[in-house]
Each structure stands twice: as structure tokens, then as C-alpha cells.
Amino acid sequence: ETGVTQSPTHLIKTRGQQVTLRCSSQSGHNTVSWYQQALGQGPQFIFQYYREEENGRGNFPPRFSGLQFPNYSSELNVNALELDDSALYLCASSFQGAYEQYFGPGTRLTVT
Amino acid sequence: GQQLNQSPQSMFIQEGEDVSMNCTSSSIFNTWLWYKQDPGEGPVLLIALYKAGELTSNGRLTAQFGITRKDSFLNISASIPSDVGIYFCAGQLSTGSARQLTFGSGTQLTVLP
Numbered sequence: 285e286t287g288v289t290q291s292p293t294h295l296i297k298t299r300g301q302q303v304t305l306r307c308s309s310q311s312g313h314n315t316v317s318w319y320q321q322a323l324g325q326g327p328q329f330i331f332q333y334y335r336e337e338e339n340g341r342g343n344f345p346p347r348f349s350g351l352q353f354p355n356y357s358s359e360l361n362v363n364a365l366e367l368d369d370s371a372l373y374l375c376a377s378s379f380q381g382a383y384e385q386y387f388g389p390g391t392r393l394t395v396t
Numbered sequence: 397g398q399q400l401n402q403s404p405q406s407m408f409i410q411e412g413e414d415v416s417m418n419c420t421s422s423s424i425f426n427t428w429l430w431y432k433q434d435p436g437e438g439p440v441l442l443i444a445l446y447k448a449g450e451l452t453s454n455g456r457l458t459a460q461f462g463i464t465r466k467d468s469f470l471n472i473s474a475s476i477p478s479d480v481g482i483y484f485c486a487g488q489l490s491t492g493s494a495r496q497l498t499f500g501s502g503t504q505l506t507v508l509p
Contacts, residue, residue: 288438315495317495317496317497319497319499324501324502325501325502326400326402326484326486326499326500326501326502327439327484327497327499328499329496329497332495332496340495342496374438374439376438376497378495382495383426383427383429383446383488383495384441384444385429385441385495385497386441387431387438387439387440387441388438389436389437389438390438
């Protein structure tokens with residue numbers, strides 16, 4: 285069974301740029317959730333995707349957007365990067381309707 | 397913002413000791429989950445709790461879902477060095493069909509030899 289994978293592991297961007305992060309869900313899982321984890325804090329829910337559509341969203345502005353593909357993999361896109369967007373971005377996969385979510389190793393984004 | 401109060405924020409214990417941490421919320425949750433995160437890694441699921449009052453064990457770990465559905469605790473017995481890490485509680489509501497997790501701020505556990 286393949287776990288959740290994310291790419292890249294690290295990324296450095298400049299304020300105002302755009303970034304795309306990628307996630308492959310655990311085999312058999314059809315739902316992907318994205319979380320932002322600032323240093324020293326717990327993860328915060330950004331949004332969830334199921335059947336290639338956004339299925340729920342946390343308190344994040346529209347410049348955070350996502351996609352889910354037919355193979356259940358997903359992308360997180362962030363436009364007009366701000367310094368406060370520097371964080372660890374975590375992807376979690378699950379079965380639709382299941383309570384347990386399984387996390388990938390994350391992508392560390394640094395905005396300068 | 398986050399709605400869960402997790403305590404303590406950090407703990408230093410001797411190897412072999414038991415440790416307890418807890419989470420409280422102003423909101424009712426349907427499910428409580430406990431995760432452990434090592435540096436540079438994503439959170440790893442330790443225990444999931446589905447019913448108020450439920451007590452569940454996973455090896456040396458025991459967790460309980462509070463009767464009011466607003467709290468949960470995690471106990472680790474006979475701690476060992478590999479227990480070092482950050483422990484997070486997470487509560488889950490069902491918002492439509494989405495299952496979003498709300499996390500606490502974490503308990504940093506250090507185990508001294």
C-alpha cells in the first residue's frame with residue numbers, strides 16, 4: 285500500500301509569485317484535504333476535494349485554490365504569495381465519509 | 397482560527413514515566429483523533445475515537461472521548477525515547493459531506509534518559 289506523497293519537499297518563492305504544490309493520495313483513497321501548518325502551530329484546514337470538486341473550505345482567501353484529478357491526486361495553487369504564506373503545507377487523503385485522514389510529509393514553502 | 401485548547405504546551409519526563417495530555421473545546425465534535433508529528437514529517441494517526449465516553453487503546457497509548465463531546469485526553473504509559481515528538485489532538489465535525497479536522501496547538505513531549 286502506497287502512502288501519501290507530496291512534491292516538492294521544499295520551495296522558496298518571492299512575494300507576489302504563484303506556487304503549485306502536488307499530492308498523490310494513498311492508494312484506494314478518493315478524498316484529499318489540504319492543511320497549512322505555521323511554525324509552532326497545529327495544521328489549519330484549507331479545503332477538501334472529492335470527485336474533482338471542492339467539498340468544503342476553511343477560512344482561506346480565494347487566492348488559495350485547488351484541483352483534483354481523475355486518479356485522485358491533487359494540486360494546491362496559491363497566487364500573489366505573501367510573507368505569511370510561509371508554512372508547511374500538508375496533504376491528507378481519506379475515503380469519502382471516513383473520519384481518519386492520513387497525512388503526507390508536507391511541502392515546506394518559504395516566501396521571501 | 398483554532399477552537400481547541402491543548403495542554404500542556406510542553407512536557408519533560410523521565411523514561412519509563414507515564415504522561416497525560418488533554419484537549420478541550422467550546423464546540424461539540426463528532427470524532428476525536430490523536431496524531432504524532434516528528435520534525436520534518438507529517439502527522440501520523442495514533443488513535444481515533446468515535447463515540448462519547450469511548451476509551452480506546454493502541455499499545456501503550458490510551459485515549460478517551462469525553463462524555464460532553466467537548467474534550468479528549470491521551471495517556472502514554474512507560475514512555476520510551478521514541479515517544480519524543482509533538483502530539484496533536486484533532487476534532488472533527490461533519491460539514492455537509494466534508495470531514496474537516498480542527499487541530500489543537502500541540503504538546504511537545506521530551507523524554508529524558
